[in-house]
Amino acid sequence: MRHIRQQSTRRSALLGRGAVVATVPVAVAALLATAGPAAAGTTGASGAGDPYFKLAGNGGYHVSHYGLTLAYDTASRHLDGTAVLTARATESLTRFDLDFEGLKVTGLTVDQVKADFSRSGQELVVTPRHALRKGQEFRVTVTYSGTPGPVTDPDGSLDGWIPTDDGAFVAGEPQGAMTWFPANNHPRDKASYDFTITVPENRTAVANGVYLGKRTAHGKTTYRWRQSEPMAAYLATATVGKFKVEQYTTRDGIKVYNAVDPREATDTARVLKKLPSVLEWESKVFGPYPFRAAGAIVDHAPDVGYALETQTRPVYDSAPSTSTLVHESAHQWFGDSVSLTSWKDIWLNEGFATYAEWLYSEQHGGDSAQETFDDLYSRGASDDLWDFPPADPGSGANIFDTPVYARGAMALHELRTAVGDPTFYRILRAWVTEHRAGHGTTAQFESLAERESGKNLDKLFQTWLYSEGKPNKP
Numbered sequence: 001m002r003h004i005r006q007q008s009t010r011r012s013a014l015l016g017r018g019a020v021v022a023t024v025p026v027a028v029a030a031l032l033a034t035a036g037p038a039a040a041g042t043t044g045a046s047g048a049g050d051p052y053f054k055l056a057g058n059g060g061y062h063v064s065h066y067g068l069t070l071a072y073d074t075a076s077r078h079l080d081g082t083a084v085l086t087a088r089a090t091e092s093l094t095r096f097d098l099d100f101e102g103l104k105v106t107g108l109t110v111d112q113v114k115a116d117f118s119r120s121g122q123e124l125v126v127t128p129r130h131a132l133r134k135g136q137e138f139r140v141t142v143t144y145s146g147t148p149g150p151v152t153d154p155d156g157s158l159d160g161w162i163p164t165d166d167g168a169f170v171a172g173e174p175q176g177a178m179t180w181f182p183a184n185n186h187p188r189d190k191a192s193y194d195f196t197i198t199v200p201e202n203r204t205a206v207a208n209g210v211y212l213g214k215r216t217a218h219g220k221t222t223y224r225w226r227q228s229e230p231m232a233a234y235l236a237t238a239t240v241g242k243f244k245v246e247q248y249t250t251r252d253g254i255k256v257y258n259a260v261d262p263r264e265a266t267d268t269a270r271v272l273k274k275l276p277s278v279l280e281w282e283s284k285v286f287g288p289y290p291f292r293a294a295g296a297i298v299d300h301a302p303d304v305g306y307a308l309e310t311q312t313r314p315v316y317d318s319a320p321s322t323s324t325l326v327h328e329s330a331h332q333w334f335g336d337s338v339s340l341t342s343w344k345d346i347w348l349n350e351g352f353a354t355y356a357e358w359l360y361s362e363q364h365g366g367d368s369a370q371e372t373f374d375d376l377y378s379r380g381a382s383d384d385l386w387d388f389p390p391a392d393p394g395s396g397a398n399i400f401d402t403p404v405y406a407r408g409a410m411a412l413h414e415l416r417t418a419v420g421d422p423t424f425y426r427i428l429r430a431w432v433t434e435h436r437a438g439h440g441t442t443a444q445f446e447s448l449a450e451r452e453s454g455k456n457l458d459k460l461f462q463t464w465l466y467s468e469g470k471p472n473k474p
């Protein structure tokens, strides 16, 4: 899908520059650009087709690997970066976009050859010297620098590179990855990652996946991390701060690396020691933990106001509660391993992670899920819980609102009640098994639930996922 909105501004920048347009009259070039695949190739779409975030992600290629080399000076807040993207063209391309906002691009090559580029909002528009063939693997190297900062989301929250008093809290949902590395910034395109991050030697840089080690020289320490399983860009982190580090391996062989801001250490300790048992419990309920590494980054970032399920290693803005630990851990299955194809489906992340909290409570001496459901259901018809249906939030400004979390979890509870416990748990496990390291849509979840239960569940999903207002008494 191409997005006309960007198209007109972008075409004028292109004219007279691309391989096609340089050799044919302007009018013909414009015709070729709109007529679809021309001999020399097309220009990749400026968005992945998301209805809420029209410029998120890009068309025409998939990224398989990001190699990110960063150096952050916590005193000046200056970042130097090099991103090496390994990608494959899904159409022949004369031009393609990356998402990148804010920092200055100081160099750009495609397969080691200097490429033309221009900036337009969050789009970094790349015109390689030679057009890319459909199916061709290529490597994009972007060098960049500047003072990174966050983006403001449609709901007013900040995400991306958020400076703190001792480093930076780095969390990219839904948009902020593009504030610190050029990316195909939509969960539809997942890739593996390598991180090499240099910070002052009294700081620690924590990213996703397995910790590969550190090296100190001339007052700076370089940390290396590897995220081998595919990851959406919004789940990447490179959080920097003064941290106490703890490392161990669980009984299941998962490598744990925890980094805790000393100011949060006391409150964190009694919760974080439950991480292995939470992951074990979730593995029993949802199926095997999907990654080889785990852990937590507990920062002291009072201005952030949320935690994020950064892959393998959630980042918390302060000491988490047990239910938040359970929630972010559940996202490793729901959201991280099984990812969205559209932000509209956000309840597949948040409704499931919230329902995990209810199940954990039920099985650990707290309220039963039914009690939690009843409590919510007792809220009046004008409560914000009923503002919109969870599977149709209406805009990117609503994706982290109560209906997505709580009514999304209520929908799962209604499903459980309709199909019975054995079938319900079988549905959850089939979902994470069949979509592991990939993607899932609401429609796919519905048909999987019908397949596993042998029931027609149209009415249930219609009522709980798609209908406006408070549903009638179940």
Ligand code: TRP
Residues within 6 Å of the ligand: 153, 155, 157, 158, 159, 173, 174, 306, 307, 308, 309, 327, 328, 350, 400
């Ligand atoms: N996905 C996070 C969670 O529920 C919450 C979150 C991420 C968030 N980014 C946000 C909430 C921006 C509000 C605004 O675990």
Ligand code: ZN
Residues within 6 Å of the ligand: 327, 331, 349, 350, 353
């Ligand atoms: Zn969540």
